[in-house]
Amino acid sequence: MDPIVIVPSLSGPSSLPPGTSGGSSTGRHDLPDTKEGIEELCPVCGDKVSGYHYGLLTCESCKGFFKRTVQNKKAYSCVADRSCHIDKSQRKRCPYCRFQKCLEVGMKLEAVRADRMRGGRNKFGPMYKRDRARKLQVMRERQLTTPRGGGGGGGSSSGGGVKHEIQIAQVSSLTSSPDSSPSPLAASLGYPGGAPTPQQHSSTSSVSPKTFHFEGLLTGNVQHSQLLLHAGSVSGAKVPPLIREFVQSLDDKEWQSALFGLLQSQTYNQCEVDLFELLCKVLDQNLFTQVDWARNSYYFKDLKVDDQMKLLQHAWSDLLILDHLHQRLHNHLPDESSLPNGQKFDLLSLSLLGCPSLAEPLHDVTARLTEIRFDVPDYVCLKFLMLLNSDVKGLMNRRHVVEAQEQVQQALFDYTLNCYTHIPDKFAKMLAILPDIHAMSSRGEEYLYFKHLNGCAPTQTLLMEMLHAKRK
DNA sequence: AATCAAGGCCAC
């Protein structure tokens, strides 16, 4: 009779889970050290974090608890009303509520191995790394972009921002390895059969869901794999392996986690913030994410840094708009969001690069995309096509870009042909949208630059660097 | 060789 525990909370692995964050901690630490992560508290019980465990940073005991629970398929019950408070001193009292909280904060069942293999890395490894990078970035932003900070000494030269970002990313190995092992990708290109991709969903298959807990959870565990399922179920197994690989390299949940994490951190304990300034910060973070994705993306990562810069400088704003469209269309990103301080933030304006007059073109593009059933595989392909634009002037290795472009186009063409026979000219209609998005992004950039000249936008950001770069 | 998350061990 128990109504299952599915709680699809929107808390991703990164950023602050709802009930946690700085506020709930028993003591307010005065100096959030700049070295290590700020929140070193277990989101489940508040104990000290010992590392990433099953999807996020938790303490050692909750790691062990989660492991035992899943491995042994424990079914607990709560003697109260299933809302017991879990903290370090009381966590042993109600395992039901403890496990419930584990799931709420985002601990991943799939990370518990059915075969009990020890050591090594799983598919979350790259995510952990990206999460670390993102935390650092948010933290940096937090202390460097505080309103009216005294430190006016912008010592660093304004040049070479993009290049710097790319190189920094390389040196500090922000994400030096792609989320997907190169072998399956190469195989998907060269061999029709398919690549031996061991591991994968191991626990799901072998852990028999005889407990109501797990049955509901395994089926309800759509959060992360939502788009994967989407891609896989669009039309059986008709998604070309290349595109499937692209889709799997996405990490949408992190996108929204990063967004809301930034919104929260920027407005927490603030009575009122400049919403345009906030918008710029969000765009800046998106941009950083964009560069990070591009760096590790297929085709692009093989290019020299100079070419990478040229492509990014040409496509960054298009990519931002496309990503927002994708989040709105496929990931239920709302039009606005209430900030912790009570202000409302217009999420829709992110798609407009802040420019109000772009609302109409955006609406138009959105309608056209909806009409042709624009889906996640389509989105990934367009993303690649935007980035790998062989029309960009001055490319050293233009040939590589052309080939990449052709391969993606071919894959997308095949996909639409196989899966969307009932939508005539879907492929052509999709490509026709690219110029329109580009027109929007150009206007958006003009707008942002204009605002920047008026001193409305934060300086010293990658966003501003991009705006300047194209202008000279 | 170093990392570090996953599983194992075993007093408590």
Place this chain on the structure above:
DNA sequence: GTGGCCTTGATT
């Protein structure tokens, strides 16, 4: 059952 500490092993 807990949870601190240990071993493992793919990844870098």
